[in-house]
Amino acid sequence: MTSESGVAAARPAVTPATRARYRRILRFAGWNLAVTWWYELFLPRIGLAGVAARTRSRRMRRFAQRFHVLAVDLGGLMIKVGQFMSSRLDVLPPEITSELAGLQDEVPAVPFPAIRALAESELGVPLEQAFASIDAVPVAAASLGQAHRATLTAQTAEHTGLVGVVLKVQRPGIDAIVDVDLAALRRVGRWLSHVRLVSDRVDAPALVEEFARTSLEEIDYLHEAANSERFAEEFVGDERVAVPSVVWERTTRRVLTLQDVTAIKITDADALRAAGIDPAEVAPVFAEVMFDQLFSNGFFHADPHPGNIFVTPRPDATEGRPWHLTFVDFGMMGEVPPGTRSGLRKLLIAAASRDGKGLVDAIRDIGVLLPSADTAELERAMTHLFGRFGGMGFAELREVDPREFREFATEFGDVVRSLPFQLPENFLLIIRAMSLTSGVCSALDPSFNLWDSVEPYAAQLIRDERGNVIQDVAQQALEIAGLAVRLPKRLDALVTRVEDGSVAVTSPRLEQRVGRLERTARRLVAAVVFGGAIIAGAIVHTGDAVLGSVIMIASVIPLGFAVFAGRRGS
Structure with a gap:
């Protein structure tokens, strides 16, 4: 989409009807942002967190009812927002999801x-x-x-x-x-960009775009x-x-x-x-x-x-x-771009294996975490999270004592909030798709456990990735072999310079040490050749059992050199 079309969309034709629609959306958003700030941020800071907790359920229901009226009245993109919220059965309270569920079918028809x-x-x-x-x-x-x-x-x-x-x-x-709704959403995005709690973690205007x-x-x-x-x-x-x-x-x-x-x-x-x-x-x-x-x-x-x-x-x-x-x-x-898809596959495998560090590494690969982020504490938080709640379905999580979640939030909340998160391009749609998926699955089966689907799928991904892993190992082996092959030549050059006097020898044991280093390098070459032969033999064996077996047997020669050459020279 060109910048010109974006500007045009930001400035719809002004009529009394569009002006009233625009102002109504902004009034609703502004009022609810103010209410949320008052109850969820301000009151806890002055020691009145209990007041916010006691009124939360009633406020959620009132918000959902008012948004329901707004969405049905206005239609357009407001319906899309309501449909998204109604499907978040896994994270949003029933006061919101049950009230907005009718928006899937309640849109009035055009004559x-x-x-x-x-x-x-x-x-x-x-x-x-x-x-x-x-x-x-x-x-x-x-x-x-x-x-x-x-x-x-x-x-x-x-x-x-x-x-x-x-x-x-x-x-x-x-x-x-749609033009009017997008103009209003762009204004709300600019509001959020001035809220430090939001702007430090997400580019709200970019998400709106x-x-x-x-x-x-x-x-x-x-x-x-x-x-x-x-x-x-x-x-x-x-x-x-x-x-x-x-x-x-x-x-x-x-x-x-x-x-x-x-x-x-x-x-x-x-x-x-x-x-x-x-x-x-x-x-x-x-x-x-x-x-x-x-x-x-x-x-x-x-x-x-x-x-x-x-x-x-x-x-x-x-x-x-x-x-x-x-x-x-x-x-x-x-x-999903190939790089992001690879990161998502790693994330899925890490989640299935309850690997906190692997999960954080995958999040970094996807681009959600900036490269400069210090993730040691986040890794500890994810490991703790998997240890306590890993494997539970959404129905089971709802039955967990809320005090456990509060304790976790108290211990690790500051860690998560302090990290420089960002949402890469198209990630909003990925989150939306997964949110709707989990919501539909929970509606089909309240006891549905996402892990039951994640684990076999992750296992299949691991089997699919096995060929890529072998290729990666082979590539790394070639790189090491190249370095190992070049190393003796560099050592020979160093010895030559020592012998012709271009390098001053200040220790009588230098020549002995160089000799040992050269023998070590040659053993390294032999070890790499052995590893390469084993990998090549295993790969060839799937198509030609005889040739694969010959290559693997021949790998014994460099293995023997790597083992016994060092003993003779020691």
């Missing part, structure tokens, strides 16, 4: 005449010519658009191989609404259609995942026509059981699919809330799982 007018303007023909039939009652109403079931004409159906489709149309005037970029991409349906096809390619042949086909003949920037894949909403436990599907079996499969996107493919669905994931029964399946997951709505997608 069909307005939808018809926009669709016909985009397609350039009356809807009766574009489709054989269309249902005026929407199948879904979302924050940025709404969907209607339709039937393709015979000619289009023959060309595409589809009959039933879903026509997704943008809400009229959504461009202006990242959110702005994804939001503007989300209202471009051509972009979403391309994302859908790319996502489908990532899972070709994977029986766990299905993706609706795009009808390009009936798709524009504001109108998107897709194959009708409507099935059971992933969190509709009653419907799943009625179809003979155990919700507890769906959770680990969904987590595994999201892990694949984040840690292997690098192209992931950044908005996997319950309204965007269906469970589709497969009654005709003769083998394998009798259902699959169907993903829809690819407007908000994220990409």
Whole structure:
């Protein structure tokens, strides 16, 4: 996105309606930031932490209720914010998540005449010519658009191989609404940039800009259609995942026509059981699919809330799982750069193995911690955290005595707060995707233990990485061998300089020491050759057992030299 477009988005057309919307969002944000500062920062500093604790539940509920009213009233990006909070079952209190859960389905629909007018303007023909039939009652109403079931004409159906489709149309005037919401969020981001507690750890304006970029991409349906096809390619042949086909003949920037894949909403436990599907079996499969996107493919669905994931029964399946997951709505997608993906894989492996130091190293590799950070105390904190709470599911964590969490926060809170954290590009979307994933899994199975999915996945990653590890070891062996080969030449040059008098010898034992060092270097070369032969033999053995065995047997020669040459010269 160019800087010019960003400036344009920051200055939407000013009308009485947009001005009122803008001010209402800022009033809500300003008031709640002030209330949070008063209760959570100021009162504890003057010894009134008990007052904040006693009123916290009531304040949370009141905040959620007011935000619910605001989001439904305004729509637009406020719905997106509410959907995100409602899915954070793992970290946010039920006073907030339960109150905002209805935002997944509560968005009011746009009257069909307005939808018809926009669709016909985009397609350039009356809807009766574009489709054989269309249902005026929407199948879904979302924050940025709404969907209607339709039937393709015979000619289009023959060309595409589809009959039933879903026509997704943008809400009229959504461009202006998104511009106003982003302008308000940019103002809130600037407020937060002046709060030292926030600005020392995160670049709030940069995060808003990242959110702005994804939001503007989300209202471009051509972009979403391309994302859908790319996502489908990532899972070709994977029986766990299905993706609706795009009808390009009936798709524009504001109108998107897709194959009708409507099935059971992933969190509709009653419907799943009625179809003979155990919700507890769906959770680990969904987590595994999201892990694949984040840690292997690098192209992931950044908005996997319950309204965007269906469970589709497969009654005709003769083998394998009798259902699959169907993903829809690819407007908000994220990409994980190779470097970040490698760091995430290390982080997952470290978390599965309860390795506090490895976890901190992975966080540093990802770029969340600045290179200058002193992480010794953080490593100790992570080790302590794994030792006490590692392996617990979210349901188990909720049953832990709150005093234990407070003790941990007291002991290590200052350590974490003092570290220079930052969020790399696209990391906000990664956090969002993982947050929504954990929330959906907890809704499917309250006793769902994330470790049960992390550990086998991490084990698979370790097996996948084994070949890379061998390559890394071989590379390091070559580097050491190069150094070891050059070292005797340098020692010979040094001896020559000593002999010709260009180096003054001040110790009668120098020549003896140089000789010992030269013998040590030659033993090092032999040891490296032995190690290289063993590694090469092991690699070759998988394809040619005879040749691999010969190479490994031959490695005994440099091993013998490394062992016995030193004894003769000592």
